[in-house]
Amino acid sequence: MEEKINIEIKKKRKMNKHIKIIALQIVFLAVVFFAVYAIYPKTSVKISGNAVSFNSNNAEVIIISENPDFSNPRYLDIEKNTSIILKPGTYYWKPSNNYIEGLKNEFTIETEVGMKIERENESELVNVGNVKINVTRSKSGMMVGHIILEPNASKKIEDKGEYAGRQI
Amino acid sequence: MRLNNLITNKLAIKHKKEFGKLENCYSGKKKILSISLAILMIFFIINLIPKASALGITPGRTTIEFEAGLEKEIAFDVLNNEHKHMKVTLFSTMQDDLNGSINLFEDSIEFLPSEEKKSLRYKLKLPEELEPGLHVGEIVAVEIPTSTGKDTFVGATVAVISQLHIYVPCPGKCIESDLEVLDAETNGTATFIVPVISRGKLGIGEVRAIIDIYKLGEKITTLETDAQPLESGKRTELSAKWSVDAPAGDYLAKVSVFYDGESKSFEKYFTVGLKTLTIESILVKDFRLGEIAKLQILVENRWNQELKNVFANLLVYNEQEQVMADVKSATENIPALNKKELVAYWDTVGVEEGEYNGKLMVKYGEKSTDKNLILKISEGSLDITGVGYAIRQSGGKGINMTTILLVLVIILIIANLAWFVFFKRFIGKKETKSSGRVIRA
Numbered sequence: 140m141e142e143k144i145n146i147e148i149k150k151k152r153k154m155n156k157h158i159k160i161i162a163l164q165i166v167f168l169a170v171v172f173f174a175v176y177a178i179y180p181k182t183s184v185k186i187s188g189n190a191v192s193f194n195s196n197n198a199e200v201i202i203i204s205e206n207p208d209f210s211n212p213r214y215l216d217i218e219k220n221t222s223i224i225l226k227p228g229t230y231y232w233k234p235s236n237n238y239i240e241g242l243k244n245e246f247t248i249e250t251e252v253g254m255k256i257e258r259e260n261e262s263e264l265v266n267v268g269n270v271k272i273n274v275t276r277s278k279s280g281m282m283v284g285h286i287i288l289e290p291n292a293s294k295k296i297e298d299k300g301e302y303a304g305r306q307i
Numbered sequence: 308m309r310l311n312n313l314i315t316n317k318l319a320i321k322h323k324k325e326f327g328k329l330e331n332c333y334s335g336k337k338k339i340l341s342i343s344l345a346i347l348m349i350f351f352i353i354n355l356i357p358k359a360s361a362l363g364i365t366p367g368r369t370t371i372e373f374e375a376g377l378e379k380e381i382a383f384d385v386l387n388n389e390h391k392h393m394k395v396t397l398f399s400t401m402q403d404d405l406n407g408s409i410n411l412f413e414d415s416i417e418f419l420p421s422e423e424k425k426s427l428r429y430k431l432k433l434p435e436e437l438e439p440g441l442h443v444g445e446i447v448a449v450e451i452p453t454s455t456g457k458d459t460f461v462g463a464t465v466a467v468i469s470q471l472h473i474y475v476p477c478p479g480k481c482i483e484s485d486l487e488v489l490d491a492e493t494n495g496t497a498t499f500i501v502p503v504i505s506r507g508k509l510g511i512g513e514v515r516a517i518i519d520i521y522k523l524g525e526k527i528t529t530l531e532t533d534a535q536p537l538e539s540g541k542r543t544e545l546s547a548k549w550s551v552d553a554p555a556g557d558y559l560a561k562v563s564v565f566y567d568g569e570s571k572s573f574e575k576y577f578t579v580g581l582k583t584l585t586i587e588s589i590l591v592k593d594f595r596l597g598e599i600a601k602l603q604i605l606v607e608n609r610w611n612q613e614l615k616n617v618f619a620n621l622l623v624y625n626e627q628e629q630v631m632a633d634v635k636s637a638t639e640n641i642p643a644l645n646k647k648e649l650v651a652y653w654d655t656v657g658v659e660e661g662e663y664n665g666k667l668m669v670k671y672g673e674k675s676t677d678k679n680l681i682l683k684i685s686e687g688s689l690d691i692t693g694v695g696y697a698i699r700q701s702g703g704k705g706i707n708m709t710t711i712l713l714v715l716v717i718i719l720i721i722a723n724l725a726w727f728v729f730f731k732r733f734i735g736k737k738e739t740k741s742s743g744r745v746i747r748a
Contacts, residue, residue, distance in 0.1 A: 160722075204544075211546050224666075227367075240705040242708050250367030252363065256361070291616070300464075301465075302465055305467075306470060
């Protein structure tokens with residue numbers, strides 16, 4: 140009987156030792172996670188047209204790439220708030236400070252095909268989108284020519300027929 | 308409108324005088340009368356044509372990888388850039404083997420001036436099989452000319468297209484590639500980036516590129532990029548650096564991309580320049596909050612050629628980082644190696660005192676010189692401070708999260724192993740000994 144009690148006591152002691160070790164590990168993990176959370180470069184991103192704004196209190200650099208594997212990254216120094224103009228596409232980015240490089244995020248700047256005919260003394264076709272476009276001109280359903288326009292570029296046109304713009 | 312009326316009236320008076328002088332000549336009078344009427348009619352019709360036609364669509368292109376029998380709804384927006392009342396008709400076109408694959412939910416829409424965009428969808432249903440390669444479909448949005456009563460619109464119409472690119476992988480290995488040249492400035496280091504997309508069913512073991520740079524048909528240098536493996540359907544970038552010891556001007560890059568014994572070549576022109584355009588200063592005189600502020604932006608063209616259609620675009624953000632002002636200057640041509648002032652006007656009605664973030668972009672062609680700004684606005688002053696940012700080729704010294712997690716896992720494994728060994732060797736033995744003693748006792 141006494142032997143059984145001894146064995147039970149020893150088992151409990153063993154278990155207590157294991158529990159102590161597990162508890163220590165949990166405390167260690169909690170401390171590490173808290174420390175990582177505290178120094179993690181928390182950054183938000185806002186997109187307005189082609190302008191991308193990064194806002195952060197503790198990030199120093201934004202690592203940005205067009206590839207999910209971050210090949211050929213560019214490093215953008217940021218103040219509290221930094222904006223950058225990017226061409227349309229999908230971008231992968233992560234914030235960094237001297238301690239931690241953050242997790243991968245992504246955003247997409249959509250392409251926009253936009254055209255405007257300004258009619259003052261002469262008619263002018265303006266590319267008001269954010270990509271280079273190929274404009275085909277048709278008359279009575281027949282294609283009669285085409286114009287290449289960079290964003291914000293314009294060209295004098297004959298104000299007749301149909302001008303159809305598509306991304307190059 | 309007023310200008311056209313004025314011109315119409317002047318022409319009418321002029322023709323009336325002419326008509327008086329020629330009143331004895333009956334046939335001449337008839338001729339002049341008909342010409343006058345024709346001119347008046349033309350001006351009348353011109354007055355009917357809207358001053359501007361504008362239409363936009365986004366995205367300009369949607370790209371998808373082919374999947375047999377795929378059914379998917381794809382979203383797009385039609386934009387009313389001019390905020391006007393407008394009717395737009397929509398239709399789709401597809402290549403023969405994709406006929407009937409696109410079904411638009413709506414074939415016409417109507418905008419009110421208050422509406423900036425309309426979000427729409429179309430349904431795509433792909434066939435079970437398609438030939439390898441690129442298949443293109445188009446969603447076309449056309450502004451319907453407005454007509455009032457018997458008067459009809461005679462000006463050009465605008466149509467914008469959102470493309471649908473469907474890639475069917477080729478049976479073996481094939482690629483799509485391009486070239487981008489960054490920071491090509493004399494005495495600087497240019498970066499050549501060759502983005503490569505695998506369009507084949509098979510992955511590529513190694514892809515690399517050789518770039519030959521030519522000036523007026525004479526080879527200047529040859530660059531070799533790094534080599535990368537590339538999985539099927541994925542994208543990677545190859546890069547090479549060039550210490551630019553050549554003068555500014557236009558150059559030709561001949562690019563050969565090699566991938567597992569096959570190659571693809573293409574050419575692209577690029578420009579080496581000096582730092583082209585710099586923003587020297589921004590001046591605001593006699594600022595009064597609530598009135599129109601005149602911004603005088605001094606820019607310098609450091610390029611040895613005239614820069615055409617240069618304009619400044621100032622964006623001011625509110626606290627929510629939304630654009631609260633978007634101000635553009637008139638376009639100017641800046642002669643080579645000259646300074647010029649670009650003038651933009653900002654209507655500050657409704658703007659409150661405070662500190663705002665802003666961005667000044669001076670655009671020329673497809674390039675832009677940008678400057679981040681802080682605008683401190685008070686009742687009688689507008690102070691603009693440049694903040695500036697730098698894009699570097701290296702940086703970001705922090706430890707990445709994967710490394711942190713890996714280290715944590717390793718530490719925990721080591722700790723547990725150590726505990727296991729310690730427990731087995733010492734505590735376990737000790738307890739066996741003591742339990743042995745208990746038994747012997």
